Amino acid sequence: MGQSKINTCVFPVAGFGSRFLPASKAVPKEMLPIVDKPLIQYAVEEAAAAGLKQVCFVNGRHKQAIENHFDRNFELETSVKDTDKEQLLTGINQLMDSCSFASIRQVEAKGLGHAIGCSEPIVDHQPFAVILPDDLCVNPGGESVLQQMVALYERYQCSIVAIEEVPVDQVNKYGVIDGEEEADGVFRVRTMVEKPAVDEAPSNLAIIGRYVLTPDIFKLIADTKPGKGGEIQITDALMKQAVEGRVIAYRFKGTRFDCGSVPGYVSATNYCFEQFYKS
Ligand code: UTP
Numbered sequence: 001m002g003q004s005k006i007n008t009c010v011f012p013v014a015g016f017g018s019r020f021l022p023a024s025k026a027v028p029k030e031m032l033p034i035v036d037k038p039l040i041q042y043a044v045e046e047a048a049a050a051g052l053k054q055v056c057f058v059n060g061r062h063k064q065a066i067e068n069h070f071d072r073n074f075e076l077e078t079s080v081k082d083t084d085k086e087q088l089l090t091g092i093n094q095l096m097d098s099c100s101f102a103s104i105r106q107v108e109a110k111g112l113g114h115a116i117g118c119s120e121p122i123v124d125h126q127p128f129a130v131i132l133p134d135d136l137c138v139n140p141g142g143e144s145v146l147q148q149m150v151a152l153y154e155r156y157q158c159s160i161v162a163i164e165e166v167p168v169d170q171v172n173k174y175g176v177i178d179g180e181e182e183a184d185g186v187f188r189v190r191t192m193v194e195k196p197a198v199d200e201a202p203s204n205l206a207i208i209g210r211y212v213l214t215p216d217i218f219k220l221i222a223d224t225k226p227g228k229g230g231e232i233q234i235t236d237a238l239m240k241q242a243v244e245g246r247v248i249a250y251r252f253k254g255t256r257f258d259c260g261s262v263p264g265y266v267s268a269t270n271y272c273f274e275q276f277y278k279s
């Protein structure tokens with residue numbers, strides 16, 4: 001299982017973003033801005049703040065804007081040099097300097113589990129984190145959600161999923177867990193189901209887009225058959241660890257916005273404008 005320090009964060013970004021059409025037709029949904037910064041930058045900043053400086057994008061065709069955002073643009077830089085706009089690039093430049101970036105293709109969008117499986121050649125045999133950039137998580141004045149999870153990993157040395165309580169009529173949109181609460185907000189997972197029917201859900205504790213995974217997950221993903229929606233689900237692969245008591249679900253401190261949906265995206269924009277931008 002995982003004993004080493006976590007260095008790599010995987011960002012599965014190969015999905016179609018169909019809930020956000022037509023905006024996501026030519027622009028990756030991860031490049032949609034919350035105020036003036038794309039979702040993917042918030043996500044990479046969260047990883048870097050948790051000490052994970054190796055970035056691995058699992059990307060698809062037509063979404064190169066994501067890689068380009070973390071590369072130099074000399075023409076643009078030259079045009080803003082020595083103007084008052086130059087400082088608008090400080091944050092992204094510092095992020096680029098502090099992290100290394102790798103990208104791997106998911107040739108066919110076969111589901112989140114499959115996308116994570118594609119990262120194996122880069123992650124290698126190390127524990128790693130996964131951030132879904134369309135789940136924007138904030139915890140102003142406190143540790144970021146991934147920082148909280150990395151600290152928990154150091155204690156438990158097993159896979160960790162972030163969870164939150166959702167309204168019962170929403171459980172069919174999520175992976176849902178059931179388990180034993182071992183400490184405040186820390187559950188040893190007994191069972192997990194992907195998008196259960198409302199009357200069949202084991203609880204209203206829904207998995208959101210933050211994971212710490214031990215490297216044996218790659219073999220488990222490879223052995224996982226397509227599940228809900230014909231996709232290879234990470235929940236199904238994790239269930240194989242859960243039956244051995246090797247998955248912790250963590251009710252994180254902070255707020256999550258589902259920016260893959262229009263209402264969540266608008267809420268995140270309003271929140272971030274009030275919290276971080278309004279002076
Ligand atoms: P979602 O289902 O939320 O994203 O997958 P989506 O498919 O892009 O959006 P909709 O549902 O069509 O609106 C969660 C995350 O997993 C990635 C997505 O890019 C997103 O970040 N993903 C999903 C992949 O990378 N590959 C896949 O095959 C599926």
